[in-house]
Amino acid sequence: MAASWRIVDDLDVVQTGAERMATDLALLADVARGGRPALRFYTWDPPALSLGRFQPADDVDEDACRARGVDVVRRPTGGRALLHGGDLTYAVAVPRPKGEAGSVAALYNTLAEGLITGLRTLGVCAQVAHHAGETSAACFASLRGSDLRVNDRKLVGSAQVHKEHAVLQHGSVLRTRLAFDECDLLRFDEEARRREARARLRASTITLEELGVDVDVSALAMALTRGFATSLDLDLQWSERSRAFVAARQARQ
Numbered sequence: 001m002a003a004s005w006r007i008v009d010d011l012d013v014v015q016t017g018a019e020r021m022a023t024d025l026a027l028l029a030d031v032a033r034g035g036r037p038a039l040r041f042y043t044w045d046p047p048a049l050s051l052g053r054f055q056p057a058d059d060v061d062e063d064a065c066r067a068r069g070v071d072v073v074r075r076p077t078g079g080r081a082l083l084h085g086g087d088l089t090y091a092v093a094v095p096r097p098k099g100e101a102g103s104v105a106a107l108y109n110t111l112a113e114g115l116i117t118g119l120r121t122l123g124v125c126a127q128v129a130h131h132a133g134e135t136s137a138a139c140f141a142s143l144r145g146s147d148l149r150v151n152d153r154k155l156v157g158s159a160q161v162h163k164e165h166a167v168l169q170h171g172s173v174l175r176t177r178l179a180f181d182e183c184d185l186l187r188f189d190e191e192a193r194r195r196e197a198r199a200r201l202r203a204s205t206i207t208l209e210e211l212g213v214d215v216d217v218s219a220l221a222m223a224l225t226r227g228f229a230t231s232l233d234l235d236l237q238w239s240e241r242s243r244a245f246v247a248a249r250q251a252r253q
Contacts, residue, residue: 005235005236010042013042016071016073040093041090044087046069050073051074055080057074079157082157089171093166096166112148113227119224125150127149146160155211175208175220176209
């Protein structure tokens with residue numbers, strides 16, 4: 001029998017960065033209390049820079065963020081700084097499976113299948129990054145085992161946090177590039193280091209737009225929804241709020 005998950009479509013919901021992270025944590029807490037697993041989608045407007053749970057706050061150039069109208073928020077998950085605004089963010093909150101299936105690596109691989117299957121319907125062939133790349137203050141400047149890549153360039157970055165018997169995994173799917181990037185918002189001792197970091201960031205990442213996939217966030221979210229449903233054999237049910245948003249979005253098209 002297919003497992004029943006709920007879909008939370010927050011693409012049209014206006015929230016601050018902190019509120020977005022709080023909503024992800026609320027889903028995690030609900031699942032930990034016995035609630036149904038959830039798949040959530042959202043975007044960031046205005047752009048925001050999210051820091052990994054243990055990343056030093058002084059990595060951030062606060063003046064540069066204010067000048068560009070960029071919100072700064074700390075994620076409940078690990079990793080390094082990530083600029084949101086040109087991406088689609090997904091969040092999955094599920095009960096943690098028992099045994100090895102509930103390990104960080106096993107869950108990454110399981111949920112990656114949903115992302116990979118969904119991206120394949122858009123003509124994108126993505127694979128899990130199977131090595132631990134060089135770390136950087138900018139999350140997307142490194143390749144890690146939790147990432148999805150296309151020809152060794154990162155397209156999706158994900159991170160997890162475990163709470164009691166539940167797990168939250170959220171991640172960012174790069175759709176397009178903004179006029180600035182993480183390197184404009186982080187502190188560097190020398191401008192030469194900033195230039196090196198930007199070159200590494202550009203060389204190690206790729207967007208759907210650069211792959212020739214011109215889809216809006218709604219189409220991308222639907223493709224990933226179908227990918228999760230197919231690969232994980234899920235019965236996905238839209239929440240009342242999500243159904244209202246879908247109907248309104250279809251009426252505008």
